Amino acid sequence: MVAKHSSNSIPFDSAPFDPDDARLSAYAMREFGSDELTSEEMAAVEALLARDPKALEFVQGLRETMRQLDRAFAAAEADGLSEAQRAAILAQASASAPTSSAPAKSRNAWSRRMRIALAAAIVVATVGGTLLVSQPWRDGAGLFFEVATSEGHAGQVPSLASKSSPEGRTVGLRALGYSDGQHSGSARDSLRELGYVFNLVQVDRPESGTEQYDSISEHAFRRTLDEARSTFSIDVDTASYANVRRHLRDGKLPSAGAVRIEELVNYFDYAYPQPTGSAPFSVTTDVLACPWDANRQLVRIGLKGREVHANERKDSHLVFLIDVSGSMSSEDKLPLVQRALRMLTEQLDVRDRVSIVVYAGNEGLVLEPTSGRERGAILEAIERLQSGGSTNGGAGIQLAYKVARQNFIEGGVNRVILCSDGDFNVGVTSRDELVKLVETERKSGVFLSVLGFGTGNLKDSQMEQLADKGNGAYAYIDSLAEARKVLVEQMSGTLETLAKDVKIQIEFNPAKVQAWRQIGYENRALEHQDFADDTKDAGEIGAGHTVTALYEIVPVGAPFEGLQVDGLRYQTPREPMPSDMAPSAFGDEWMFVKLRYKAPDGDVSRLFEHPVSGAPQAWTDAPLDARFAASVAAFGMKLRGSEHVSALSFAQIRQMATEALGRDERGWRVEFLDLVRRADELSH
Amino acid sequence: MHEPTWIHSALERHERALIAFAARIVGDLETAREVVQETFLKLCAARREEVEPKLVEWLFTTCRNAALDQRRRLGARGQRMEAHEMEEHPDPSSALSALETKDESARVLKLLARLPQKQREVLQLRFGGGLSYKQIASVTGDTVGNVGWLMHAGLKTLRERLSGGALQGRS
Numbered sequence: 001m002v003a004k005h006s007s008n009s010i011p012f013d014s015a016p017f018d019p020d021d022a023r024l025s026a027y028a029m030r031e032f033g034s035d036e037l038t039s040e041e042m043a044a045v046e047a048l049l050a051r052d053p054k055a056l057e058f059v060q061g062l063r064e065t066m067r068q069l070d071r072a073f074a075a076a077e078a079d080g081l082s083e084a085q086r087a088a089i090l091a092q093a094s095a096s097a098p099t100s101s102a103p104a105k106s107r108n109a110w111s112r113r114m115r116i117a118l119a120a121a122i123v124v125a126t127v128g129g130t131l132l133v134s135q136p137w138r139d140g141a142g143l144f145f146e147v148a149t150s151e152g153h154a155g156q157v158p159s160l161a162s163k164s165s166p167e168g169r170t171v172g173l174r175a176l177g178y179s180d181g182q183h184s185g186s187a188r189d190s191l192r193e194l195g196y197v198f199n200l201v202q203v204d205r206p207e208s209g210t211e212q213y214d215s216i217s218e219h220a221f222r223r224t225l226d227e228a229r230s231t232f233s234i235d236v237d238t239a240s241y242a243n244v245r246r247h248l249r250d251g252k253l254p255s256a257g258a259v260r261i262e263e264l265v266n267y268f269d270y271a272y273p274q275p276t277g278s279a280p281f282s283v284t285t286d287v288l289a290c291p292w293d294a295n296r297q298l299v300r301i302g303l304k305g306r307e308v309h310a311n312e313r314k315d316s317h318l319v320f321l322i323d324v325s326g327s328m329s330s331e332d333k334l335p336l337v338q339r340a341l342r343m344l345t346e347q348l349d350v351r352d353r354v355s356i357v358v359y360a361g362n363e364g365l366v367l368e369p370t371s372g373r374e375r376g377a378i379l380e381a382i383e384r385l386q387s388g389g390s391t392n393g394g395a396g397i398q399l400a401y402k403v404a405r406q407n408f409i410e411g412g413v414n415r416v417i418l419c420s421d422g423d424f425n426v427g428v429t430s431r432d433e434l435v436k437l438v439e440t441e442r443k444s445g446v447f448l449s450v451l452g453f454g455t456g457n458l459k460d461s462q463m464e465q466l467a468d469k470g471n472g473a474y475a476y477i478d479s480l481a482e483a484r485k486v487l488v489e490q491m492s493g494t495l496e497t498l499a500k501d502v503k504i505q506i507e508f509n510p511a512k513v514q515a516w517r518q519i520g521y522e523n524r525a526l527e528h529q530d531f532a533d534d535t536k537d538a539g540e541i542g543a544g545h546t547v548t549a550l551y552e553i554v555p556v557g558a559p560f561e562g563l564q565v566d567g568l569r570y571q572t573p574r575e576p577m578p579s580d581m582a583p584s585a586f587g588d589e590w591m592f593v594k595l596r597y598k599a600p601d602g603d604v605s606r607l608f609e610h611p612v613s614g615a616p617q618a619w620t621d622a623p624l625d626a627r628f629a630a631s632v633a634a635f636g637m638k639l640r641g642s643e644h645v646s647a648l649s650f651a652q653i654r655q656m657a658t659e660a661l662g663r664d665e666r667g668w669r670v671e672f673l674d675l676v677r678r679a680d681e682l683s684h
Numbered sequence: 685m686h687e688p689t690w691i692h693s694a695l696e697r698h699e700r701a702l703i704a705f706a707a708r709i710v711g712d713l714e715t716a717r718e719v720v721q722e723t724f725l726k727l728c729a730a731r732r733e734e735v736e737p738k739l740v741e742w743l744f745t746t747c748r749n750a751a752l753d754q755r756r757r758l759g760a761r762g763q764r765m766e767a768h769e770m771e772e773h774p775d776p777s778s779a780l781s782a783l784e785t786k787d788e789s790a791r792v793l794k795l796l797a798r799l800p801q802k803q804r805e806v807l808q809l810r811f812g813g814g815l816s817y818k819q820i821a822s823v824t825g826d827t828v829g830n831v832g833w834l835m836h837a838g839l840k841t842l843r844e845r846l847s848g849g850a851l852q853g854r855s
Contacts, residue, residue, distance in 0.1 A: 022836035065843040072789035073812040080699045085721040092728040093691040383696045
């Protein structure tokens with residue numbers, strides 16, 4: 001087999017695959033924060049992987065074994081020293097050594113929370129195993145109660161959404177403890193007895209604990225004559241990919257609502273050119289054959305934010321807002337947050353300031369704004385974090401914003417970074433209220449990023465929405481490797497916003513495009529009139545970020561069944577008529593891309609326009625990057641059960657991606673192949 | 685910053701990994717805790733400016749030496765432990781596994797215990813302790829190249845055994 005990009009200067013390049021070559025382990029180990037190879041060795045291994053699928057498979061296998069080891073060691077880690085042993089050491093260290101309390105040992109967050117809730121609240125009624133454990137309270141969104149169901153459902157904490165009652169009064173039920181139909185029903189009865197009206201939103205027992213995902217309905221094909229425009233907001237989140245990966249590694253197929261295709265596609269970097277003009281990003285478009293339907297084509301639109309080198313980074317003030325409630329105690333939550341922050345701290349310098357706000361039952365500032373130069377002090381504050389208690393996300397966020405505003409750096413990066421499993425379970429926690437708060441604060445110039453942690457309780461949809469409204473990205477951190485990607489390798493992109501409210505509007509040319517469909521971005525769709533409306537919020541692009549959007553189009557003349565709709569009574573059915581068509585000068589154009597964006601501190605948007613023309617590229621001639629992106633999109637659609645890709649199997653998707661692997665410095669793309677294989681196995 | 689804080693944060697950061705590491709040498713958790721306590725008491729006595737630039741290496745080296753001493757002292761018991769490891773129920777980790785829930789982890793640790801001692805040690809220091817190849821080399825007294833080789837050999841064997849010997853390469 002011949003290498004796609006053979007660089008013939010390195011002798012190793014032509015050497016056959018040797019399973020005893022220790023460099024293969026060292027290469028695979030980079031995911032675990034290890035940096036053992038010279039750049040030449042790295043290039044040699046990459047060349048080998050690109051040309052020999054056996055070697056690729058082998059390295060993937062090693063990486064998997066490393067993950068298993070990593071997990072095994074984490075799971076088997078023993079308790080620390082006894083109190084007496086610690087005391088002896090600290091006494092030895094200094095007579096005046098401050099004795100700090102031992103790390104929280106409670107692994108049973110639920111029973112703690114339950115006890116706290118029960119102790120603090122007034123039992124109003126007891127009906128059929130359901131306790132109302134608080135008096136109703138009112139906030140902006142309506143009335144709230146806390147309800148605990150019987151112990152049997154320990155650990156399951158859904159929030160039941162509230163709905164307006166006929167009198168226009170909103171009454172909500174927040175259940176502590178999983179509410180099955182029967183228990184919710186009795187809770188409702190007891191509330192009614194008390195004279196409150198409320199509508200219960202039934203929550204089915206979710207498959208994976210109480211993780212919450214919004215449902216997504218896939219974009220359908222539209223005929224260009226019915227609808228020539230597509231308008232949406234960009235999205236640089238990547239959380240969905242990490243979350244899908246976690247599901248697959250745990251041996252489960254993710255639920256359809258957890259798969260946001262644009263976040264899968266945008267997880268990867270693509271080699272779009274650096275911007276050259278005054279715009280903070282470049283725009284690249286391709287038209288290529290659609291790998292899952294010979295009668296269609298794919299259009300790829302790629303944005304690339306200007307790279308900002310570490311030494312050009314702006315001054316920053318980062319306020320970490322960390323959830324330290326009992327639910328954060330497991331190994332993949334607070335301890336991982338701490339490891340991630342330690343890694344980030346290593347990157348900071350004199351230009352940076354860091355503050356840490358924690359919240360649980362109460363909120364508190366545990367690190368005053370501290371210069372990045374004082375690494376020791378920051379690290380110490382990180383070490384001291386410990387979990388316990390219930391969660392009041394609302395108050396924590398308010399404090400974090402206050403700290404950020406009081407220490408605002410003009411012209412710099414001012415950002416609150418929320419680290420949580422999203423379980424805002426006490427106090428002012430209606431989703432709408434939080435969103436409103438974040439929107440208000442955004443206007444003060446303080447942006448919000450969200451890092452999601454942990455499993456079983458993840459409020460995915462809420463986390464995404466908060467970051468979206470806060471002009472920030474939402475990343476899901478499932479491993480130290482992911483923390484490294486988000487906080488170290490892509491640090492400037494995560495922190496430094498180049499342009500905000502980036503909106504895209506596309507107009508399709510009916511002379512060339514019969515019908516079209518956007519892939520993904522379902523929850524980013526905008527009204528057409530919002531495109532030019534500068535008061536409407538949209539997504540941000542950070543330094544070095546790439547954003548990719550894909551469309552599936554049916555060219556004029558290709559067979560297309562489309563959706564059959566009954567005819568109209570008052571209008572004559574329209575067929576494409578010459579008068580509908582654009583002048584022939586535009587005859588070669590597939591579509592016209594318009595982009596609006598604002599400077600990070602600007603209020604007025606700028607417009608950027610770009611026609612897309614040219615003959616479509618055959619699949620095998622298309623850029624590897626475009627083919628890889630299409631493979632990732634196909635994977636997402638397949639996971640969602642989309643009928644558009646029913647002709648493709650996971651194995652074929654894996655094949656497509658393997659052939660299009662291209663440059664993969666950090667092993668992310670190889671890892672993708674592993675995920676497709678897992679999905680394939682799980683779907684049989 | 686004054687000294688006690690320094691010791692305190694070293695303790696918070698490394699005590700668990702050190703205990704797990706020592707437990708695999710001495711065979712039980714209580715002895716491992718004593719060894720680690722001894723290590724930190726030595727740290728208190730050490731000169732900060734000498735130790736701190738290589739704190740991780742220093743801690744693991746000192747802990748390893750103390751643990752090996754302890755095992756020699758407990759002679760018979762240590763050997764019994766070694767003999768056990770060759771059999772089906774190896775597991776010094778069973779003493780550590782109070783928090784262990786997953787079958788997979790148990791299986792990985794079981795297979796790990798069957799690797800040659802040197803391979804096991806480098807894997808533990810890398811994944812349990814988070815040490816780099818270079819740091820490991822300075823703890824075990826090997827060359828960096830040798831650490832890489834031991835690591836690779838151990839991982840390869842583990843991989844083969846975890847996937848039932850179905851991987852490419854001779855098993």
